[in-house]
Amino acid sequence: MDNFTFYSPTKFVFGSNTESQCGSLVKEFGGTKVLIVYGGGSVVRSGLLDKIKQSLSASSINYSELGGIVPNPKDDKVYEGIDICRNEKVDFVLAVGGGSAIDTAKAIAAGVPYDGDFWDFFSGKASVQKALPVATVLTIAAAGSEGSGNTVITKVDGMLKRGAGSDCLRPVFSILNPQLTVTLPAYQTACGAADIMAHVFERYFTNTRDVEITDRLCEAVLLTMINEVPKVIKHPDNYQARANIMWAGMVAHNNTVGVGRSHDWNSHGIEHELSALYDCAHGAGLAVIMPAWMTYVKNHDIMRFAQAAVRIWGCEMDFQNPENTAIEGITRFKNFLSSIGLPVTFKELGAKEEDIPLLVKNFGIGNGKTGGFVPLGKDDIEAIYRLAL
Template sequence: MKNGKTVVPGPRALSGAITGVCAPYQDTPERAKTRSGPAASVPVYSVRLSSLVRLLPLLSVPFTPVSFPPQPLSCLMTAAARFSFPCPRLPRSLRAARNRLLPAPPFPVPEDIRHGLPATPSSKTGPPPVPLKKTGRKNIMDNFTFYSPTRFFFGRGEENHAGDRIRRLGGTKVLIHYGAVSAVKSGLIYRVTSSLERAGIASVPLGGVRPNPRSGRVREGIELCRKEKVDFILAVGGGSVIDSAKAIALGVPYQGDFWDFFEGKAFPASALPVGVVLTVAAAGSEASPVTVITREDGMFKRPYSSDQIRPVFSILNPELTTSLPPLPTAGGATDIMSHVLERYFTNTQDVELTDRLCESVLLTVKNELPLVLKHPDHYGHRANLMWAGTLAHNDTCGVGREQDWASHALAHELSAFYDAPHGATLAVIFPAWMEYVMDHDINRFAQLAVRVWGCDMDFNHPDVTARKGIRAFRSFLKMVGMPTDFAGIRAREDDIPQLLDQLQIGRSTIGSFVKLDRNDCEKIYRLACRPAA
């Protein structure tokens, strides 16, 4: 250490003018005697600590005087380029000089990020990059229109103002749609009903919504709304209640069967307005245009999306989630993470902003969920988890990028067939899907492993880092009590052919990151049968 600089050996020509990081340090015979081994014959250069410190988190290198051979020094430059650390933009003449001296990075680095690093892999830098499948890979952010008309009222006691919110929107008679009797026993339905009465609004109750909401309850709600001349639907509950309310809202003004929308036979011209009082941080349905319903004739679970059914307002009081048991809490958090991952695994390039937004939501769930399970009454932890669920599915994290959704399709069939909780089936399917498609874009999986799961980056073998990330995800799911294989949801490998039939994939494919045919889906289901190591 001298004058705030750490002594590091490197190629002689790597001067401060070329790299913008290294500066020559005059060695002396006396200093050379103190060095031994291969490093003794390598010219010594110093790295400015202010530049090196930005790269240390990725390298796990002790912050002490060290001797780096030339190859790890090039990896420092590569790390800065690949993981978007500040890296100086050099003049063209100096970039050309640097390129003659530095080997190529051991994995592909986008042209607009690497600032002219050589593109051809060198035999000295380890194995060549994993080739990408030809799947119409996109190069730039997609065009997009972002529409999110829902008004959110977040905080303690906001459910007591539901009547006033509905009155201002013109509602005169409301269907109060809810699930289990716990909503009644807790006093929540009473507080909501009292709020409506104070606003002069009549109401009709309809409870009994089950997880994986059924088409039969939707039809019952449609008939009740028509009979009572309901003009507004208020969903009091989690994702299943909200989805059921949305489907009822679609069906009331439609003269045919509401399932026509789910089969693509019709498109809604209108729908009743829907409001939400959220009690579970999970599905994000309080902010999305999506509803998912299970048809009891055949037990098919299908999604439908339309801006007509986006809630006009959503009330989010974290205190309403504190009575939720640990397993549903963890299942809801798994659903949140899955909504983000369906957007994160994309073929679209130049989406650094939404990459970072996805990673931020994932990190929030990763950090807050164990704290919520340990301190279920803590308002702050519950609040962060609740808002993460909203951001995960209102498409803030997904605009401008191709999205996948194959894992949800595979998990839906498990939910419908075994009546298993949605979050539990996602915990079983997602790690298996990740293992199966990882080779399609090793670098994206490695990026997730480093940025979210805190894995060390192996620049010469990014597949090792990617696998560590998948194992870390599966370990996290186990830690919070989620199942990670078929046995955990009482599913059987012998039922896979029937699951594939219900998927109704035929000769088509599902997913966008990697398009999966029936054979691919079968392999993922069988991977999910295998107990995790």
């Protein structure tokens, strides 16, 4: 196990009706003027947004609003939010929704005190050193942004999807009420599940040795997803299954399961180009890319893939040829994704073979390599897209 520092300051308030505590929590963390960032749609129709406004007003917290956040959130809304915060002296950003609202809120929070263009954080020109406090009211278990310091935004000019991160972007509090997820369509639930599982696999496939504790934690989260997701696909109002999935999503990405070990993140990067170009759900793109990536890199550490197959997917170990076990595990993963209604090929996703050169170009590594498990160059990335055909 590698040396590590683990910092996870978020206060999690979990359970039914916890959104009613929003106002008192904002006050607890020093907020006096809040920007509420949300998408619209169900947040408005369900009455959740009004409930949050009432909670803020009851605690004498003033607020402004920024609605209309879309999946694969765009930079234009970030610029709009930064302007609102500066003009209206906002000192706290509250995201209501899923990963898109939360990521937008984080980017706004980072951009307000920064003298330059917030995109500098996403292009690698600058790092986030300070930000307004951010909090969340989560409505979909998926991105894990409610517990992480990460944010992903798409730049409309060029449709570049990039990430940034800093511990000062970790939410100061996150309200997690599983009841808010029961009305999600089955497809959105499945996409969220794929994202959660991908967050764990990006950590599980590591070159760090002797990490039994986090191996087992990773496996526990993945087994939970395998057990609980089919339940909510069949019975959307199963609160207890929703609760387990919601907490799994947080644990998967606040790095509880990733400390002391190297990570990869190539699958996320490769997928980002799909969702940037086609505006598909991130989880759907990951369902296509993850099995293809696994197939391409498995021989780098065949025993780790065989271990995953045995411990996670219940395969029998073929000691004479562990590659058979590894392949069976990847196949079972792909079949699981398909069984919960997700695409597993370019065709099913709506992606096009003729766009592969553009996808590789937009990935933007030139002649370099990227990734922590198996460093990949542009030829490798193209090969993975073709495996996903």
